[in-house]
Amino acid sequence: MKYAFIRVQSQEHKIGRLCSALGVSVSGYYAWRDRPESATAQRNRALSAKIKAFHAASRGIYGSPRIHRDLLADGEVIGVNRVARLMRKDGVQSKMAKRFVITTDSKSTLSPAPDLIKRNFSRSAPDQAWVADTTFIPTRQGWLYLSVILDLYSRQVIGWAMRDKNDSQLVRDALIMALGRRGAVDGVIVHSDQGSTYASSSYQALLAGNGLICSMARKGQCLDNAVAESFFGTLKTELVDDSDYHSRSEARQSLFDYIEVFYNRRRRHSHLGYLSPVQYEAQHAYH
Numbered sequence: 001m002k003y004a005f006i007r008v009q010s011q012e013h014k015i016g017r018l019c020s021a022l023g024v025s026v027s028g029y030y031a032w033r034d035r036p037e038s039a040t041a042q043r044n045r046a047l048s049a050k051i052k053a054f055h056a057a058s059r060g061i062y063g064s065p066r067i068h069r070d071l072l073a074d075g076e077v078i079g080v081n082r083v084a085r086l087m088r089k090d091g092v093q094s095k096m097a098k099r100f101v102i103t104t105d106s107k108s109t110l111s112p113a114p115d116l117i118k119r120n121f122s123r124s125a126p127d128q129a130w131v132a133d134t135t136f137i138p139t140r141q142g143w144l145y146l147s148v149i150l151d152l153y154s155r156q157v158i159g160w161a162m163r164d165k166n167d168s169q170l171v172r173d174a175l176i177m178a179l180g181r182r183g184a185v186d187g188v189i190v191h192s193d194q195g196s197t198y199a200s201s202s203y204q205a206l207l208a209g210n211g212l213i214c215s216m217a218r219k220g221q222c223l224d225n226a227v228a229e230s231f232f233g234t235l236k237t238e239l240v241d242d243s244d245y246h247s248r249s250e251a252r253q254s255l256f257d258y259i260e261v262f263y264n265r266r267r268r269h270s271h272l273g274y275l276s277p278v279q280y281e282a283q284h285a286y287h
Contacts, residue, residue: 133228156277
């Protein structure tokens with residue numbers, strides 16, 4: 001470690017002075033410097049380069065478990081602990097997820113639907129239960145509202161919509177996209193909070209007209225819709241918090257790219273055995 005420190009500092013200070021200060025000989029330093037790099041050091045250097053590349057490709061969000069999966073998929077034989085050590089050594093860190101808080105206007109929801117999910121967020125196949133939620137994205141032009149629908153089986157975002165108003169049309173548009181993608185699905189539970197947009201007559205008519213079953217979280221119980229809220233927490237941490245959107249149009253393009261290009265198709269999901277949602281559903285299709 002002393003010799004490595006001397007090599008780094010030799011651009012600013014004389015080697016003799018550095019060696020004297022650290023209590024090592026100049027000849028010892030040069031012998032260390034000129035010694036051929038060990039096979040382990042070469043291997044670590046090559047792995048570190050791959051780790052940094054995969055970390056950059058993940059937009060800086062992956063920690064050691066997901067980087068480890070990327071390395072295995074790339075043909076490397078390596079343990080996750082070694083990946084973690086190399087990441088610590090190089091200062092490569094994932095963005096930490098933050099607890100996501102969202103407010104819901106449920107004052108006008110006089111007769112909410114029952115909670116049919118009851119915090120059971122596991123499903124054995126696609127299109128058994130979907131979860132819906134809405135959040136807001138800050139831009140310099142004002143808020144952009146994003147509504148999404150996720151399939152509980154794969155956590156894939158199967159429907160989404162963006163508008164400058166948080167109204168019933170926003171949540172209807174997200175549901176229409178989900179129906180367009182999934183085709184004729186009957187008896188799917190669609191779970192949301194008790195917000196006025198989800199309780200609106202137009203949204204409820206769209207559910208009923210397509211044979212979908214409405215479910216609503218209990219008032220004030222954010223964990224009743226934890227999967228949807230977790231997605232928004234991930235979205236904010238991995239994308240929005242580091243962005244300064246000058247316009248709603250810029251935010252729309254960024255969110256589209258994150259949802260469709262990265263999250264659905266590339267992002268490794270720990271709940272899915274570190275497969276992406278699309279990969280997980282494709283795996284189901286072959287069962």
